[in-house]
Amino acid sequence: MSLIQNPILPGFNADPSIIRVEDTYYIANSTFEWFPGVRLHESKDLEHWSLLPSPLSTTTLLDMRGNSASGGIWAPDLSYADGKFWLVYTDVKVVNGAFKDMTNYLTTATDIKGPWTDPIKLNGLGFDASLFHDKDGRKYLVQQTWDHREYKHPFDGITLTEFDMTTMKLQPKKAKTIYNGTNVKLVEGPHLYQINDYYYLFAAQGGTVFTHQEVVARSKTLDTLSFETEPGDPFITNFDTPDNYIQKQGHGGLVSTPKGEWYYASLCARPWNHKNESSTDPRGWSSLGRETSIQKVEWDEEGWPRIVGGHGGTTFVEGPKDAIQTNAPAEHSQKDDFASSTLDINWNTLRVPFTEKMGSVGNGKLTLIGQGSLANNFDLSLIARRWQAFYFDAEVKVKFDPFSYQQMAGLTNYYNDRHWSFVFITWNEVNGAVIEVAENNRGNYTSYLKDNAIKIPDGTEYVWFRTKVRKESYSYEYSFDGKKFIEIPVVLDAAVLSDDYVLQTYGGFFTGAFVGLAAVDYSGYDRVAEFYNFDYKELGDKVLPDGSYTWKASESRFD
Incomplete structure (x- = not known):
């Protein structure tokens, strides 16, 4: 068993969506206006990661000509079901101002290296969309919801919309808000998991800055506003751990190992300060962008997930007991x-x-x-x-x-x-x-x-x-x-x-x-x-x- 050093994906590798297929882990990251869209890595030990070809490599799948800076691919979602990979991705056309004009798409592939199918247009309701595959065979799009009205908060909760596998279209008339977040606001980046008797909703809050955090809510149904927030501290945050090497942890995804251990991959940053600056204000400058970290997760007696070592996470994390040594470069020259x-x-x-x-x-x-x-x-x-x-x-x-x-x-x-x-x-x-x-x-x-x-x-x-x-x-x-x-x-x-x-x-x-x-x-x-x-x-x-x-x-x- 080895110690994993964070970050596991250094440099701009934000908004990780992590899954495991048999003995192999995959992470999909945002790319924003950079082409090709969506960055993919694979590993068998959660420590060493190999870069894979990007799935959105043609203008049929992605055309961002003229997109604003930091528009384009926001928070892709990678999942695996029915013998194939499912990728939901967002192309954001408007970044600043009251509106976030965007389109969410779905593409699939039987091999992670492609080819990927022509995109299916889903909706433009909000960004950070993910696809949930229920055990009963039904599928749902889970997403942040955007409200342009100046007298409302722009982050209008987490919306669940059923996806019809016959027509390959969403059913908007059945859409419902399942979670509004907490008073921290800015709830986004939802991922839904079905574990034992509960649906667990992982969602980011606080904005992708030093106040960033991830919260967990759960429910035994997918009814409107049925999700209860995890009591106590946020699931993960560095807002109150300014001395930690890793900062800004929050938005990410949960994954289990073959032997039943649990890990959480999150965006993070490593800020630095000029010698004449306070170490807390400004908290620092993240020139490497938002990277990807990983933390080990344990479950408490009430069935809530907790970060091992506390909600601030650690730089060094205990690796999986069933890890398979992966050959990948330690640095990226x-x-x-x-x-x-x-x-x-x-x-x-x-x-x-x-x-x-x-x-x-x-x-x-x-x-x-x-x-x-x-x-x-x-x-x-x-x-x-x-x-x-x-x-x-x-x-x-x-x-x-x-x-x-x-x-x-x-x-x-x-x-x-x-x-x-x-x-x-x-x-x-x-x-x-x-x-x-x-x-x-x-x-x-x-x-x-x-x-x-x-x-x-x-x-x-x-x-x-x-x-x-x-x-x-x-x-x-x-x-x-x-x-x-x-x-x-x-x-x-x-x-x-x-x-x-x-x-x-x-x-x-x-x-x-x-x-x-x-x-x-x-x-x-x-x-x-x-x-x-x-x-x-x-x-x-x-x-x-x-x-x-x-x-x-x-x-x-x-x-």
Whole structure:
């Protein structure tokens, strides 16, 4: 038996839906505006997880072109019944304001790796929909319910709607509210389980911030408002455990092992503070986004589930007695020489799949055709991967020959269209081809080098770029030979790429930071950039006094 160290899925892996099929566990996570939609992992020991192909890999299943930042895929639900996998997912089109225009869909597959069936439209009643398979053979959609009316609370309880397997449609006239949550409000993320004589409803409350929590309610029927809330403290929360290494735990799912042990997979975060800040206000900056943790669950004498070690959870969790050792990487470094004609599974694009309109990959290079700016929600040539460690270096070799300042190609650290930075080759009137560093912070664009942009010597064919992320801050370097790198004297605050910073000015703050490659040509002349030998090298989660890095974490986020 081993100890599982949290988080089990580091970096942006939010809203986990966990199931077990025989001896294998699966987790589905939200992806929001990043394509392909829904991130899947599998494991046989709950500790080591392998990334699987994403199910929503075509525009037939998912088309998010033009979606707002943090729209798109919210809280997918994965289940298994009748010999196949069922995936319910939401495409949110409106993020800010009174409305949350969305569509919930259902797709199925007999193999977790696909193919997945064409989507069935379910409804747009609310987000965080999940499918409950009752023992009597009936099926129900369980979901948060959205109320746009300004004189009502927008989170209008948990609605249960029967799904007709004959017509493959919901029966809205039979819909009913089964739970209103507590006075904490913002009840969402429902999952329904049938255990012994009870239906157990797990639901999130308090918003997906530091006040986040999960509550449990139960009932012997599925009647309207028949669910009773678990007495005492919330099932899981870190609101009152500010020193815990893991924070924001709440929204998630319950799973049992073959031998009858129970675990709960939850979203979580690992915030950090600047040295001159209070450790409690602000609680911190979650630049890795919302990750996935796991906690062991025991049942009390009254039949209520409780987190082992208390409702704040622990960093280290006792693994299952029947765990089967799973081979999966302990960290997530990535080297890509672009030899394959398809993108590596770790790469993502924004809103739409990688197509010939963006460029091509194979034979040792990635070609990107310049399109819109990094603020564009429609036409953008960018591929990116998650930040999955607090300390890492990422490097790439670039070939680009611009003739206008409207043309840019290079390496980006990116949160959303309003929050990103970019080191890139461009052109200016003073020196021709140059290197610039720019940042978009709350939609305000800043060029850091301006007329002092670094001139690229005549005859130079390639430029190498490197970013060095060091938890609280990050910087960029360049090289003209791939050996000697020169630091650009611009140090950027990593907090700008955190959920918590984005939340201060924008309601969609759900995705975490990415590092990626981009080509821009908003002049419309389709200038092409070539990228070679991308190297994302993780260094660790913590730096030691001697300057080395470690993956070991303590129970406190301040050690």
